[in-house]
Amino acid sequence: MAERLTRAAACPCGGRPAGTPYLGCCGRYIAHLADTPAPDAEALMRSRYSAFVREDAAYLLATWHASTRPAALTLAPGVQWLGLQVRAHRRLDDTHAEVEFVARSRTGGARAQRLHERSRFVREQDAGAGRWFYVDGLLF
Template sequence: MPQPLPSRPCPCGRTGVAQKPLPFAGCCGRYLDHFDTAPAPDAESLMRSRYTAFVAERADYLLATWHASHRPASIEFDPGVKWLGLEVRSHRRLDATHAEVEFVARQKPAGGPAVRLHERSRFIHEDGRWYYVDGDIQ
């Protein structure tokens, strides 16, 4: 799947001033394209960038942002999946190193009906960056 265009709206749906969609380059693109030097500043931004990485099929970013305690050896993408949108329901910082994000991501598998993934995800802050740990499907 091709990378989103820098000036196009970011797949994560984050908006800025006047509720206008942020461009990919000014939103999740800076984290995906510069992982080593631009870590996501909070758990919500990391979760949004991980959604965008699923849209762009960026396994490298997904694996790099997955905490080592739960990181899979590899990620396979289902062919023909169309991502339909992301809704962040809540973002809670639990303490200095832990946070939760509740979200709903919608997708349409090739040849099948649209589905919703509703998850409460857990994140940890280590060595100056946030990592996805795991989540509970709602």
């Protein structure tokens, strides 16, 4: 079941800056995708992590680039997300960026696992300044 976050609850991504409440951090992008897109690739990646925590497959699909987006997304049940560490955010040019991160999770009583990925993002123009999308990632 998706985690319910109160107005004062810290954002699952760790916050930007650290400790920022969910609704002032990733929540504004997830709740208002149509009119408040993430301003950069790091913010999008953080909001996608928060969407995984909340089991929000619709947001994950909506922020996945059409060239690599799956037709459907089934999230693994029982995953407990333990934390996110952003190691690097590189803007390659006006429309391409990479974010390297480590996300920790646990399923059931199993030992915690680490997902270390360098994700690629692309920004596509729309009526405003553009919208970032997750393309794919290289696992380490």
